[in-house]
Amino acid sequence: MRNSVRNGPYSAFMYNLDRKVEGAVTGEASMMGFLTPDIGTPEGIAEYNGNQSQLLTISVLQLGKEFQDEKTLNQILQDHYTKGFNATDLEILNTITWPYFPRWSPEETGQARHWQVFNMQGKQKVWYAGSSVSFESIRGVMEYNNLLLRKMNNINH
Numbered sequence: 001m002r003n004s005v006r007n008g009p010y011s012a013f014m015y016n017l018d019r020k021v022e023g024a025v026t027g028e029a030s031m032m033g034f035l036t037p038d039i040g041t042p043e044g045i046a047e048y049n050g051n052q053s054q055l056l057t058i059s060v061l062q063l064g065k066e067f068q069d070e071k072t073l074n075q076i077l078q079d080h081y082t083k084g085f086n087a088t089d090l091e092i093l094n095t096i097t098w099p100y101f102p103r104w105s106p107e108e109t110g111q112a113r114h115w116q117v118f119n120m121q122g123k124q125k126v127w128y129a130g131s132s133v134s135f136e137s138i139r140g141v142m143e144y145n146n147l148l149l150r151k152m153n154n155i156n157h
Helices: 014-019 042-050 070-084 106-110 113-120 138-156
Strands: 010-012 024-029 059-063
Touching: 014 024, 024 070, 059 070, 106 113, 113 138
Parallel strands: none
Antiparallel strands: 010 024, 024 059
8 A cells, every 4th residue: 555644663552452343454554664774763763753754564453353255354453553543555465364262161160172183182293282272361371381391291201
């Protein structure tokens, strides 16, 4: 896209995050922006922000609880930039959607799914670690990973 208002190589859209606006753009990052000389200085940021006519390629995050089809999400993204930031020549190169925070239902939790996964750890040399098996809080992930390391240590000795 071109001619959009810029605010550095990374922006979080707090209004959309705080209000959990369904399908809204919540963040953007320009990898080339991060590589801009002097981007860590006020002068470098000012130069980056002022170069609006240059083609800008960014990665964008959108967030929602409900599934929305690709066409709807792309329209929300396009409106965000064209109506909110005066962008022109906007082209969406790729859209990927995935369920975030996959977790078990209360019934499945009551069936001890976490412990079923834990008991199969290491079978066929496969280990599931991190937020793939626990809610994505730092404390929960670290505690689970420490438990997993103790299990690995017991298997190896």
